[in-house]
Amino acid sequence: xxxxxxxxxxTKTRLRCYDEDGAVLFSLERGxxxxxxxxxxxxxxxxxxxxxxxxxxxxTDLETTVLSAGLxxxxxxxxxxxxxxxxPVLCHMGGVVLxxxxxxxxxxxLGGADGILVISGTGSIAxxxxxxxxxxxxxxxxxxxDEGSGYWIGRAALGEASQQADGRAxxxxxxxxxxxxxxxxxxxxxxxxxxxxGDERGVVASLARTVADLxxxxxxxxxxxxxxxxxxxxxxVNALVGEGRTNCSWSGGVFSxxxxxxxxxxRYLSPKVSLCAxxxxxxxxxxxxxxxxxxxx
Numbered sequence: 279x280x281x282x283x284x285x286x287x288x289t290k291t292r293l294r295c296y297d298e299d300g301a302v303l304f305s306l307e308r309g310x311x312x313x314x315x316x317x318x319x320x321x322x323x324x325x326x327x328x329x330x331x332x333x334x335x336x337x338t339d340l341e342t343t344v345l346s347a348g349l350x351x352x353x354x355x356x357x358x359x360x361x362x363x364x365x366p367v368l369c370h371m372g373g374v375v376l377x378x379x380x381x382x383x384x385x386x387x388l389g390g391a392d393g394i395l396v397i398s399g400t401g402s403i404a405x406x407x408x409x410x411x412x413x414x415x416x417x418x419x420x421x422x423x424d425e426g427s428g429y430w431i432g433r434a435a436l437g438e439a440s441q442q443a444d445g446r447a448x449x450x451x452x453x454x455x456x457x458x459x460x461x462x463x464x465x466x467x468x469x470x471x472x473x474x475x476g477d478e479r480g481v482v483a484s485l486a487r488t489v490a491d492l493x494x495x496x497x498x499x500x501x502x503x504x505x506x507x508x509x510x511x512x513x514x515v516n517a518l519v520g521e522g523r524t525n526c527s528w529s530g531g532v533f534s535x536x537x538x539x540x541x542x543x544x545r546y547l548s549p550k551v552s553l554c555a556x557x558x559x560x561x562x563x564x565x566x567x568x569x570x571x572x573x574x575x
Contacts, residue, residue: 348382386563
């Protein structure tokens with residue numbers, strides 16, 4: 279049976295069609311279908327249109343195909359609303375497996391094995407499956423948390439830049455780098471640049487890449503921000519540790535910084551946790567979930 283795997287995050291949606299042997303037939307990347315951003319009607323309409331495109335390009339019959347999706351916004355207390363909204367589309371599939379986008383990322387990173395996944399992209403969350411029990415820490419969104427995320431790092435950099443601008447902190451390359459990132463010469467132009475973007479969360483999160491570049495150049499405040507971010511991510515992981523040892527992997531754009539994040543993260547993790555590089559991505563996890571669904575019958 280063919281599988282259409284979907285990784286639907288807060289900023290983009292990736293779809294991939296696999297044949298019966300796991301070979302990729304067609305891939306597609308589009309914008310977000312997160313209900314908080316496009317509404318439930320928009321979520322349904324986008325999914326329907328994108329599935330139709332995948333089906334046409336891969337010459338796939340949806341009624342004999344398993345849809346395995348990881349959806350941002352699909353979690354405790356929100357499953358029913360998402361399922362009801364998507365039912366007119368899902369009813370035409372040969373089979374359906376729905377998870378959170380965090381869970382398919384965990385499956386892919388750990389190859390389907392037990393363990394913990396810490397995700398740091400625009401937001402942050404850690405999810406676990408240990409001995410048949412699932413857990414999560416974080417994932418509360420930017421108003422409540424998202425500690426250690428790209429947004430959190432960008433927000434910390436803006437806070438440091440404002441303090442450097444008005445003399446509360448010693449000026450370093452961070453101030454120049456932040457101003458350059460937003461294309462302003464005067465630090466006070468940062469307020470207008472962020473508010474005029476129309477996507478404050480995404481624009482602030484994009485600043486994390488600049489912080490990483492500055493940290494590689496030895497900028498002390500940037501290094502401190504990334505160390506603090508790693509500490510916050512370790513707290514998400516440590517909250518999910520059980521009695522025995524467990525593996526932990528990672529996912530998300532912040533981890534593209536490499537050792538700037540993983541080295542301090544390793545230092546702050548519980549001694550019971552072994553940090554390991556991801557084996558695969560979220561779409562690989564969605565494929566694993568689909569295969570488990572098929573073999574369960």
